[in-house]
Amino acid sequence: xxxxxxxxxxxxxxxxxxxxxxxxxxxxxxxxxxxxxxxxxxxxxxxxxxxxxxxxxxxxxxxxxxxxxxxxxxxxxxxxxxxxxxxxxxxxxxxxxxxxxxxxxxxxxxxxxxxxxxxxxxxxxxxxxxxxxxxxxxxxxxxxxxxxxxxxxxxxxxxxxxxxxxxxxxxxxxxxxxxxxxxxxxxxxxxxxxxxxxxxxxxxxxxxxxxxxxxxxxxxxxxxxxxxxxxxxxxxxxxxxxxxxxxxxxxxxxxxxxxxxxxxxxxxxxxxxxxxxxxxxxx
Amino acid sequence: xxxxxxxxxxxxxxxxxxxxxxxxxxxxxxxxxxxxxxxxxxxxxxxxxxxxxxxxxxxxxxxxxxxxxxxxxxxxxxxxxxxxxxxxxxxxxxxxxxxxxxxxxxxxxxxxxxxxxxxxxxxxxxxxxxxxxxxxxxxxxxxxxxxxxxxxxxxxxxxxxxxxxxxxxxxxxxxxxxxxxxxxxxxxxxxxxxxxxxxxxxxxxxxxxxxxxxxxxxxxxxxxxxxxxxxxxxxxxxxxxxxxxxxxxxxxxxxxxxxxxxxxxxxxxxxxxxxxxxxxxxxxxxxxxxxxxxxxxxxxxxxxxxxxxxxxxxxxxxxxxxxxxxxxxxxxxxxxxxxxxxxxxxxxxxxxxxxxxxxxxxxxxxxxxxxxxx
Numbered sequence: 095x096x097x098x099x100x101x102x103x104x105x106x107x108x109x110x111x112x113x114x115x116x117x118x119x120x121x122x123x124x125x126x127x128x129x130x131x132x133x134x135x136x137x138x139x140x141x142x143x144x145x146x147x148x149x150x151x152x153x154x155x156x157x158x159x160x161x162x163x164x165x166x167x168x169x170x171x172x173x174x175x176x177x178x179x180x181x182x183x184x185x186x187x188x189x190x191x192x193x194x195x196x197x198x199x200x201x202x203x204x205x206x207x208x209x210x211x212x213x214x215x216x217x218x219x220x221x222x223x224x225x226x227x228x229x230x231x232x233x234x235x236x237x238x239x240x241x242x243x244x245x246x247x248x249x250x251x252x253x254x255x256x257x258x259x260x261x262x263x264x265x266x267x268x269x270x271x272x273x274x275x276x277x278x279x280x281x282x283x284x285x286x287x288x289x290x291x292x293x294x295x296x297x298x299x300x301x302x303x304x305x306x307x308x309x310x311x312x313x314x315x316x317x318x319x320x321x322x323x324x325x326x327x328x329x330x331x332x333x334x335x336x337x338x339x340x341x342x343x344x345x346x347x348x349x350x351x352x353x354x355x356x357x358x359x360x361x362x363x364x365x366x367x368x369x370x371x372x373x374x375x376x377x
Numbered sequence: 378x379x380x381x382x383x384x385x386x387x388x389x390x391x392x393x394x395x396x397x398x399x400x401x402x403x404x405x406x407x408x409x410x411x412x413x414x415x416x417x418x419x420x421x422x423x424x425x426x427x428x429x430x431x432x433x434x435x436x437x438x439x440x441x442x443x444x445x446x447x448x449x450x451x452x453x454x455x456x457x458x459x460x461x462x463x464x465x466x467x468x469x470x471x472x473x474x475x476x477x478x479x480x481x482x483x484x485x486x487x488x489x490x491x492x493x494x495x496x497x498x499x500x501x502x503x504x505x506x507x508x509x510x511x512x513x514x515x516x517x518x519x520x521x522x523x524x525x526x527x528x529x530x531x532x533x534x535x536x537x538x539x540x541x542x543x544x545x546x547x548x549x550x551x552x553x554x555x556x557x558x559x560x561x562x563x564x565x566x567x568x569x570x571x572x573x574x575x576x577x578x579x580x581x582x583x584x585x586x587x588x589x590x591x592x593x594x595x596x597x598x599x600x601x602x603x604x605x606x607x608x609x610x611x612x613x614x615x616x617x618x619x620x621x622x623x624x625x626x627x628x629x630x631x632x633x634x635x636x637x638x639x640x641x642x643x644x645x646x647x648x649x650x651x652x653x654x655x656x657x658x659x660x661x662x663x664x665x666x667x668x669x670x671x672x673x674x675x676x677x678x679x680x681x682x683x684x685x686x687x688x689x690x691x692x693x694x695x696x697x698x699x700x701x702x703x704x705x706x707x708x709x710x711x712x713x714x715x716x717x718x719x720x721x722x723x724x725x726x727x728x729x730x731x732x733x734x735x736x737x738x739x740x741x742x743x744x745x746x747x748x749x750x751x
Contacts, residue, residue: 369732
């Protein structure tokens with residue numbers, strides 16, 4: 095039996111004493127942020143495990159079923175790997191989805207399964223969730239100018255490789271099916287986009303609904319500036335990757351551009367004071 | 378206890394941009410008390426700041442005497458309307474000035490609920506309270522896509538609407554006009570900063586465009602920029618001109634049922650000029666490829682940031698690709714009677730843009746990095 099080098103490194107790392115992987119000079123706020131981000135990542139992997147498992151019966155061939163079961167296992171392993179990372183870093187982690195956005199995405203997927211809308215299932219899980227996972231792991235692995243500790247970078251980098259494969263599989267499936275029934279796949283995209291993307295972008299924020307309470311950290315006391323980035327940069331990165339995923343899936347810009355236009359309202363319209371002395375207005 | 382005999386005006390949307398400017402204008406120009414529904418004490422502080430700013434623009438201060446004329450009421454939620462009515466007890470309600478609205482083009486449910494549903498409830502309240510007048514702040518774009526000049530009158534259903542926003546604003550106008558109340562519908566165009574370039578609204582209109590450029594086109598220098606910039610006039614209005622026009626219309630044309638509030642067409646900049654201003658001040662690409670319509674842009678050939686920019690601005694770019702012309706007979710009549718209004722010009726747009734750039738760290742960093750390198 096061949097041993098996945100990532101698994102071997104992981105097994106070694108899991109056995110290491112807790113706390114020894116913490117990087118010197120990193121603040122508690124930094125580790126609270128990592129705890130918060132990684133818990134969200136675990137939630138995503140948990141949801142993905144459920145999604146892949148749930149859709150197996152919709153696929154007719156044994157090869158496809160086998161592939162999807164393998165995906166589910168892989169996502170499950172990612173969740174455990176991330177929880178082990180938190181153990182090593184001696185930070186709390188929540189091992190299930192608690193944020194309403196994740197639960198809404200999971201419900202959307204279940205709805206697509208109930209409708210037997212296979213294209214929507216693939217779009218939700220393999221294009222949308224995987225795209226956001228890629229953005230998350232690229233950020234955590236330090237590929238996007240974010241400043242994270244070596245252990246988090248290593249784990250995120252390893253998971254990223256798997257997620258890119260999942261994304262590729264989904265995009266290929268969509269491209270092939272767009273050629274067979276373009277109108278139906280476009281309709282699935284439109285439905286999935288309006289259901290899922292507001293939720294996914296709603297997760298790019300400082301603060302939470304429930305997660306911080308479950309983690310035992312003070313909500314709002316830390317933010318992404320701890321890894322030397324900002325929410326807007328992450329949102330723009332997510333938008334870039336989403337557009338790229340849609341393009342590479344073969345969707346025509348005439349279909350996707352009006353959908354992307356709706357994303358301008360996801361975060362609300364920020365107030366602006368232009369040409370007015372700062373500090374002159376209440377926050 | 379309110380011991381004055383001043384009539385009370387219920388002003389909705391006071392915590393919004395134009396609502397706060399309308400509130401300042403009412404305090405400055407009329408002898409009335411204002412009842413402003415707000416959500417929180419924090420909201421009250423913000424609102425007072427914005428009213429103060431609006432007063433300053435008119436050369437006044439928010440003095441204790443003026444502050445005394447402002448009362449805050451419960452928010453305009455359906456289930457709290459009784460509380461709002463209770464707040465009106467003992468004070469004769471002279472008028473409703475309805476400025477609250479939803480501007481989110483893509484949130485159809487909220488557009489219906491706020492622009493139509495809330496207007497319906499307020500018209501009902503106004504009828505029950507037998508108010509003297511109902512003023513509705515609409516938009517110049519409530520006409521939808523039509524050929525020729527939009528009249529200062531009721532709009533029939535157009536062939537199409539750019540968004541559900543314009544459709545719901547037109548529906549609200551009809552509710553007000555059909556209520557039997559004495560009414561006035563004010564239709565401002567796109568409001569930009571003051572003639573000095575100061576802006577206190579949300580990032581809508583031109584600021585939405587600049588905000589998109591800041592976020593998506595100022596990460597790295599782009600040698601070739603693809604822009605949707607038709608040589609069509611953009612109907613703009615300075616925020617201080619909005620206030621002066623608002624006051625003048627109420628004072629001198631109280632019986633005009635529909636009034637467009639916008640700068641003179643002749644002085645307005647075109648979308649092409651607005652882009653050129655940005656490119657000169659900031660982007661400085663080696664080559665600019667202009668398009669008249671978003672549909673003409675070869676989207677797949679563009680890099681992802683330009684794609685994202687064009688996609689996010691999709692609705693506004695489609696709107697700007699069309700010809701819009703609004704009748705301004707009422708404002709012209711007021712000008713002939715001596716109303717001084719600063720029109721939006723290319724120069725005043727440039728000043729607004731300069732203020733925006735000065736206040737943006739992202740744009741400043743971009744300029745420092747890339748202009749020097751260039």
